[in-house]
Amino acid sequence: MSAAASTTPAAPAAERERPAPRPTAFWPTVGALLRKELLVELRTLESVPGMSLFALSTYVVFHFALNRGSVEGDLAAGILWVTLLFAAILGVNRLFVADADQGGFDGFLLAPVDRTALLLAKALTLLAYLLVLELIAVPAFSILLLGPPIGPALPGLIATLALADLGVAVIGTLVAALAVRTRARDLLGPLLALPLFVPIVIGAARATEPLLVSAHRGEPAARWLATLAVYDLLFGLIAYALFDFLLED
Amino acid sequence: MTTPAVEVSGLVRRYGEREVLSGVEFELEPGRTLVVFGPNGAGKTTLLRVLATLLRPHAGTVRVLGSAVPEEDWAVRGRVGFVGHEPLLYRELTARENLRFHARLHGVAQARVRELLDAVALSARADEPLRTLSRGMVQRVAVARAVLHEPELLLLDEPYANLDPAAIELLAPLIGARSGRTRVVCSHDPSGGLADADVVLGLRAGRPALLAQGAAVAPEDVTELYR
Amino acid sequence: MYGKGLRSLSIATVVAMSAALSLVFFYAPLEAEQGFLQKIFYVHVPLAIISLCGFVIGGLLAIVHLRTRDARWDYRSYVVIHMSLIFALATLITGSIWAKGSWGHWWVWDEPTLVSFLIVFLLYATYQPLRFAIEDPERQARYASVFAITAGAFVPLNFIAVRMSTSFLHPRVLGSTSNLPGPMALTFLVSLGAMALLFTTLCKYELTAKHTRAQLRALRRRLTADSPGSDVRGAGARSAAPSAIPVSRPTGAPARTAGYPVKGHT
Numbered sequence: 001m002s003a004a005a006s007t008t009p010a011a012p013a014a015e016r017e018r019p020a021p022r023p024t025a026f027w028p029t030v031g032a033l034l035r036k037e038l039l040v041e042l043r044t045l046e047s048v049p050g051m052s053l054f055a056l057s058t059y060v061v062f063h064f065a066l067n068r069g070s071v072e073g074d075l076a077a078g079i080l081w082v083t084l085l086f087a088a089i090l091g092v093n094r095l096f097v098a099d100a101d102q103g104g105f106d107g108f109l110l111a112p113v114d115r116t117a118l119l120l121a122k123a124l125t126l127l128a129y130l131l132v133l134e135l136i137a138v139p140a141f142s143i144l145l146l147g148p149p150i151g152p153a154l155p156g157l158i159a160t161l162a163l164a165d166l167g168v169a170v171i172g173t174l175v176a177a178l179a180v181r182t183r184a185r186d187l188l189g190p191l192l193a194l195p196l197f198v199p200i201v202i203g204a205a206r207a208t209e210p211l212l213v214s215a216h217r218g219e220p221a222a223r224w225l226a227t228l229a230v231y232d233l234l235f236g237l238i239a240y241a242l243f244d245f246l247l248e249d
Numbered sequence: 250m251t252t253p254a255v256e257v258s259g260l261v262r263r264y265g266e267r268e269v270l271s272g273v274e275f276e277l278e279p280g281r282t283l284v285v286f287g288p289n290g291a292g293k294t295t296l297l298r299v300l301a302t303l304l305r306p307h308a309g310t311v312r313v314l315g316s317a318v319p320e321e322d323w324a325v326r327g328r329v330g331f332v333g334h335e336p337l338l339y340r341e342l343t344a345r346e347n348l349r350f351h352a353r354l355h356g357v358a359q360a361r362v363r364e365l366l367d368a369v370a371l372s373a374r375a376d377e378p379l380r381t382l383s384r385g386m387v388q389r390v391a392v393a394r395a396v397l398h399e400p401e402l403l404l405l406d407e408p409y410a411n412l413d414p415a416a417i418e419l420l421a422p423l424i425g426a427r428s429g430r431t432r433v434v435c436s437h438d439p440s441g442g443l444a445d446a447d448v449v450l451g452l453r454a455g456r457p458a459l460l461a462q463g464a465a466v467a468p469e470d471v472t473e474l475y476r
Numbered sequence: 477m478y479g480k481g482l483r484s485l486s487i488a489t490v491v492a493m494s495a496a497l498s499l500v501f502f503y504a505p506l507e508a509e510q511g512f513l514q515k516i517f518y519v520h521v522p523l524a525i526i527s528l529c530g531f532v533i534g535g536l537l538a539i540v541h542l543r544t545r546d547a548r549w550d551y552r553s554y555v556v557i558h559m560s561l562i563f564a565l566a567t568l569i570t571g572s573i574w575a576k577g578s579w580g581h582w583w584v585w586d587e588p589t590l591v592s593f594l595i596v597f598l599l600y601a602t603y604q605p606l607r608f609a610i611e612d613p614e615r616q617a618r619y620a621s622v623f624a625i626t627a628g629a630f631v632p633l634n635f636i637a638v639r640m641s642t643s644f645l646h647p648r649v650l651g652s653t654s655n656l657p658g659p660m661a662l663t664f665l666v667s668l669g670a671m672a673l674l675f676t677t678l679c680k681y682e683l684t685a686k687h688t689r690a691q692l693r694a695l696r697r698r699l700t701a702d703s704p705g706s707d708v709r710g711a712g713a714r715s716a717a718p719s720a721i722p723v724s725r726p727t728g729a730p731a732r733t734a735g736y737p738v739k740g741h742t
Contacts, residue, residue: 023323024356032353036339036346043341043378103335107394109303110337111354112327174626178619182609188602192623195599196630199637206641227637238629242622245542249303249615265613266693 033121055137070147077208095176148214163228203228259309287452330400336391355398439468492670504663513577520570522671530560535628538621550617588642
């Protein structure tokens, strides 16, 4: 019979009086997660360069596919938004991959934190990627394909981009979380995301159309911006309600 | 009579229609060590994950550090340290960055990160990406991660798997019997594992096949489980 | 709960469908513009309405599943969505036939309902691939429920967005039923009722079949478990008898053995 060791009760680890740990506050948690996300991205450069290069390549493809040197109006709006959306999907695909593959979910789930912080941090990360993407892709578009000058269109365009980006960020995060721990994650992500993006495409493209013309330049119709805003809000609420269920094991 | 650190009664956890854990029951007093033995697939890791609040019980009651799981699992997180098969660290970040991240998540002061890097003897290599470190070193960082927030309960899944004796000795004050913390340890090593065990639980196909005081269990009883 | 009332439901469905078909062919008047082809309206629109309601109901059932964690609600959600997808496909096909007959094209983008349907169909077509891509049954059910709720909320939003964007060049015959004259309205309502009954009956059949198969598996497992040492490796067959190892207890030490045989005790 092996000699049993340590039957004497050892002193509990907290020899000093320790209050029960409080859950970590929400915003510092979001901050910590964001820092980690951006640090990993800066280190690996897996998402943003790929998305930007993809957008540029897509413009070239469009040029040859449509056999046009310059586009305007609804054609221009269409090309811009399709390209941005498909580049966004690349970012969506990679959003949770590091966490799923390197056990990051468990690390987060063990911490005394509000799980919604992860939703917000990831959505903000995707939003940041989209903003950098657009800083590259929109000027490139105006140089490569857009006929009319883009300057006067910028205010309306920026407003539309902001609202569309919010929607893509929220839906993208939800879909990414759904797809990442499945077998066909690279395929399911886009398949789930594209139909959900359709209303965003509708709102964004219709809003941008009147901006990208040389003559009779219009303003983005308020109703399209309102549609985007409402869609963003509703999906924000849905994502908020459902995200926790995706994190459990 | 102090409240048990862990109380499990009639625990059932299913995977589809199969029962991965079937009627597991035990109590663990604070400061004691429970060692769980069993062949692969017996449910050891699942049990540990239930205690860590990573999995919900499908039936039975589980109380960890006085709080019911899963109803009060928010009260348990932050008081439990978990070392699993995965190090739960980001390979592209350095040891220091990884630990700082976890310190922020747990609301722990950054000074503690330095303290622990010294304790696991990795201060020299703390600023290199984790993917450049050996398996054993990564495991040491993982242990540092687990005890960063000074947990009351340690849940260790074969923690010494990739470590040489020197490393094991190094980590003993943190996660060994000498640490004084309540521990639940999964082990495949009959003689070594038994040495520290106050209570022994043997699992076979999810069912408890052996439950006794450590002193009363011989290595042969443990190897019997693997038959 | 399952299987009960299946026969009466089936009979009611057959009766209702026959009634609807007779009304469509013999009672409803021929429409002035489109002639006989217009009668597809009595099939196409009920299919559309039922499948849309089905998708939304699937989402509601998924909400119940997430709140109760009871797998039976997930079964129901799955079956309802699955059936709605089939009905949606039928909607697209009948809609396409109607479009070809009325406007000469197999597909028109001007009919917002049809376009919305296509988008919704494409979304729900990923439901089953999503489910089959997750092996853990509990996680599969949970993820599927999240999808069902998201998609269910998406359906009305999508319809509104598409409607906003479509130009109304072609006359839309899918107007509200309050514009229909009496006989047409009656035929439509009977058709709608019959389609609803068909949907419900088919769902019930599928649920009963699933439930029966699950019970069969459970019985089979119990059967193999009761004969220890059997080599049968059915789904999840394991040796159920806890092979308790006798262990001696030092006197006085309070060991919790929860009823396992212990050396020195009988």
